[in-house]
Amino acid sequence: MSDKLVTITVDDKEISAPAGSYLLPVCLENDIYIPNLCYLEGMETPPASCRLCLVEIEGRPGPQVSCRCLIEDGMVVKTNSEEILKLRQIAFRLLVSTNDGSCKSCISNRSCELQQIAKFLHQPLRTKRLRHIDRAYPPLIDDHPYLVYEPKKCLLCGRCVYVCNNIEKGYKLSFAQRGMDTIVSFFGSDLDPASAFCKECFACTEVCPVGSLSSKEKWKAFVDGLK
Ligand code: SF4
Ligand code: SF4
Ligand code: FES
Missing domain, CATH: 3.30.70.20 (Alpha-Beta Plaits)
Structure with missing residues (x-):
């Protein structure tokens, strides 16, 4: 992580955070809840095993795990689309099986x-x-x-x-x-x-x-x- 701030847009909300931060904690700190179970603050390489924290990122193919995704200036993120909700529900069912x-x-x-x-x-x-x-x-x-x-x-x-x-x-x-x-x-x-x-x-x-x-x-x- 660096001292340089970058600006991203999450669900139409503009957020500034240090470059090199993971997307999940940045969202959580800014009152945008994304379900998560395997991430802990400070993890250098989160395991990304629960698959609950999926989001969509403009310009990237397919859903992305937000706990392992480093923010970049200008990034546009959607956390609440129908497709993301369905994928999280599938990941949840697997977890509780x-x-x-x-x-x-x-x-x-x-x-x-x-x-x-x-x-x-x-x-x-x-x-x-x-x-x-x-x-x-x-x-x-x-x-x-x-x-x-x-x-x-x-x-x-x-x-x-x-x-x-x-x-x-x-x-x-x-x-x-x-x-x-x-x-x-x-x-x-x-x-x-x-x-x-x-x-x-x-x-x-x-x-x-x-x-x-x-x-x-x-x-x-x-x-x-x-x-
Ligand atoms: S759910 Fe299992 S792996 Fe996760 S913290 Fe609890 S005991 Fe450890
Ligand atoms: S040393 Fe490890 S196993 Fe023992 S209480 Fe602390 S975290 Fe748990
Ligand atoms: S918090 Fe578990 S995969 Fe991201």
């Missing part, structure tokens, strides 16, 4: 970003338009001393892995397995003293957009409250 639909008993109920995006896109959280895929994992993985992970809620957005390795430098999280079997995995998930780092951190739980990754203490208090 593994969702276990258990919002009522979820620690993130009512503060969940997936619920907010479902509302914005007018989509149910359990789609009937795609076959539900039941990922072959237990509902809860709790062998970490301080964290619990609910794989069936995980969107594989990668935010937790990013903050752990790039911000906190805890180097405790990674993706394991492949394809539909992909899962977030802990290094030193047994009672390894290295996991003590997590005791003071919990950054991964704060960026999880859903209720998949939680502090064990908060999760236990929540479950006790359900009884």
